[in-house]
Amino acid sequence: MPTLAELRQALHITGSTQIARRYFVTNGFDGSLAMLGLLIGFRSAGGAGVDIVIAACLGTAIALGASGVSSTYVSEQAERRRELDRLRRAMLKELDDSAHARAAQWAPILVALVSGLAPFLLALIIMLPLWLQSAADTPAPVLFDTAIGIAFMLIFLLGVFLGRVAGSHWLWSGLRTLAIALVTAGIILLVAPG
Amino acid sequence: MSRVKLIALDVLKPHLPDAVEFARQLAALGDDYQVELEVVEVDEHTQTTVITVRGEDLALARIEDKVKALGGSVHSIDRVIVTGNGDDN
Numbered sequence: 001m002p003t004l005a006e007l008r009q010a011l012h013i014t015g016s017t018q019i020a021r022r023y024f025v026t027n028g029f030d031g032s033l034a035m036l037g038l039l040i041g042f043r044s045a046g047g048a049g050v051d052i053v054i055a056a057c058l059g060t061a062i063a064l065g066a067s068g069v070s071s072t073y074v075s076e077q078a079e080r081r082r083e084l085d086r087l088r089r090a091m092l093k094e095l096d097d098s099a100h101a102r103a104a105q106w107a108p109i110l111v112a113l114v115s116g117l118a119p120f121l122l123a124l125i126i127m128l129p130l131w132l133q134s135a136a137d138t139p140a141p142v143l144f145d146t147a148i149g150i151a152f153m154l155i156f157l158l159g160v161f162l163g164r165v166a167g168s169h170w171l172w173s174g175l176r177t178l179a180i181a182l183v184t185a186g187i188i189l190l191v192a193p194g
Numbered sequence: 195m196s197r198v199k200l201i202a203l204d205v206l207k208p209h210l211p212d213a214v215e216f217a218r219q220l221a222a223l224g225d226d227y228q229v230e231l232e233v234v235e236v237d238e239h240t241q242t243t244v245i246t247v248r249g250e251d252l253a254l255a256r257i258e259d260k261v262k263a264l265g266g267s268v269h270s271i272d273r274v275i276v277t278g279n280g281d282d283n
Contacts, residue, residue: 015210090238
């Protein structure tokens with residue numbers, strides 16, 4: 001098992017920190033928007049029990065997480081192997097015992113975990129009000145609205161995070177992603193039955 | 195026993211770890227190691243560097259192993275300073 005310092009080095013020498021950050025934002029955005037769509041759909045259709053909504057949202061969260069982990073791992077592993085091979089040819093020597101070989105092995109795992117956990121964990125946070133329903137005994141529409149509100153807030157925060165990465169104004173960047181979520185919500189409300 | 199006080203190596207290294215990180219990891223091999231890394235040529239995937247390590251008693255094998263572990267390749271030893279202690283007298 002590599003140490004924390006070795007894992008950090010693996011991310012550094014493969015340039016995977018930026019890649020992981022990109023996956024975190026894109027897949028986190030995917031997860032949050034998917035949950036938002038599900039919740040608005042259920043809310044506008046009406047009639048669905050909270051248990052059904054939880055099951056649908058949890059299933060989607062797991063699927064997004066599994067998709068993020070597996071697809072990212074496969075593609076990142078191929079990229080890292082290609083890069084290692086290119087470096088081997090440039091160096092005219094084997095790199096089997098080098099930090100680069102270890103990085104090519106561990107970086108795809110780390111990036112895949114970020115890629116899968118981002119949509120999964122954000123979806124779980126959005127679903128929190130639904131899980132707490134039995135304790136609070138709150139009416140279903142209020143639970144849906146709270147969860148939808150959390151989804152909007154997380155999407156705004158992802159925009160804020162992007163703004164900080166890009167060095168642009170955080171509020172403007174947050175409002176931009178929030179606007180995307182609002183437009184999406186509007187389209188869903190237009191086409192959703194009920 | 196003689197002691198190696200300085201060694202200058204011609205090293206071909208990948209772009210990453212960058213020069214600072216590369217030098218830092220070499221310097222971490224000894225309490226008094228001082229590392230100077232000069233990039234003399236840059237190619238698409240590699241950098242040719244001259245790495246000078248100074249210290250009271252340099253462990254050459256460990257330095258070479260570390261260079262290899264960081265993906266580098268020692269092409270030659272270009273300069274050394276060694277002090278003796280008069281054992282042969």
